[in-house]
Amino acid sequence: RKEVEQDPGPFNVPEGATVAFNCTYSNSASQSFFWYRQDCRKEPKLLMSVYSSGNEDGRFTAQLNRASQYISLLIRDSKLSDSATYLCVGGDDKIIFGKGTRLHILP
């Protein structure tokens, strides 16, 4: 079983909609969690770190549920430019990526 699991999608949602991704992790000792964004054939770039209390950055909200070992990402008022692959990441020294969830925002 992969240490970080996420639904590969694709998610096809209309512009303006709200979309949510979940991701589960198996290492309960992991302290650091992140959401990265990856555009086609480019390197991943940090979208958000995920804090225990949850955090928000504009239209993006990340939550961590340690009891159930999952993290989530909510995107509100989605834009065409949000189309990308979203990667769930966890670990400490050993940083493991999920397979990524592809998101297509439809005009």
Added chain:
Amino acid sequence: NAGVTQTPKFQVLKTGQSMTLQCAQDMNHNSMYWYRQDPGMGLRLIYYSASEGTTDKGEVPNGYNVSRLNKREFSLRLESAAPSQTSVYFCASRTGGAYNEQFFGPGTRLTVL
């Protein structure tokens, strides 16, 4: 400040050939990583170095070796390339500790014929 640099950007090898992928960072980061990405597979960790002088296996270490040459440089070696190693290879670095993000290089696109 160049961030994380990788060389080469593209490479074509024949089965059985060897090569070394180079990675360097100028952010004084302690930890460095090598990942491979195949279509539909996300990034898979090959090896990482939590600090200068240490290296550890990741999820898919077979067929690879690494060297943490100094704090700045972390190289990945394929001793005898196989077609299954055709992939995009990303190097990353981070300060270490909780909540500190990784910074990625632009990737090396490797094809093994």
